[in-house]
Amino acid sequence: MFAVNCSREKLILRSINRLPQLGLAAAAVILFWGAITVEAADLVGRMGMAATGAGFLAIGWAFFPKQTITFDRAAGTVVNERQRLGRTDRQTVQLTAIKRAHVERNTSDGSPTERLALLTDTANIPLETAFGPSSREDLAKRINDWLTK
Known part of the structure; x- marks a missing residue:
């Protein structure tokens, strides 16, 4: 991503x-x-x-959708859009509900994998459906920097 x-x-x-x-x-x-x-x-x-x-x-x-995540200050929303096989799934979260972005880690398969997630007062919202081998720390930092501007 x-x-x-x-x-x-x-x-x-x-x-x-x-x-x-x-x-x-x-x-x-x-x-x-x-x-x-x-x-x-x-x-x-x-x-x-x-x-x-x-x-x-x-x-x-x-099984591997095209994904776009839009943080929109004017609309006050974060829209996570996944497109696969002609179908589009959208998940919308209010920007004011988000505390920060963070990286979830999974080491159950032996090698560490990560995925991006948003933390709110009531839930942990994964932004990716699967864990991947690439580091997501830079993206989490970029999101958090944008949220605090």
């Missing part, structure tokens, strides 16, 4: 989502492999390879 706009009025963060592109690359490799290994008369084999490649692509789009 990275900041695409940082002004006094708005802070906009977007996800760096390369997994659908990886799904597309996997689909291309599978289709190419199918084209060179399956005999020309075996239409069912070619269709199976195409379906497998399309499946990888669909998984990339379904």
Whole structure:
């Protein structure tokens, strides 16, 4: 995730989502492999390879959404928008309810992973659906700096 706009009025963060592109690359490799290994008369084999490649692509789009988080001082809101498979989910939080941004850590799998979250008086609101290996400390600091301006 990275900041695409940082002004006094708005802070906009977007996800760096390369997994659908990886799904597309996997689909291309599978289709190419199918084209060179399956005999020309075996239409069912070619269709199976195409379906497998399309499946990888669909998984990339379904499970790894495009995400935009907009902190808007004029509207007084934070909108967390996730787009996947033509569907958009929005979560809105009042800016005045936010105490600070922080980083949640998970080490249950052996290697440390992190995700961004917002802390309010009543809840801890994750901004990301999954934990990732990249450090989120700089983003949390940037959000907190913006909130205190």
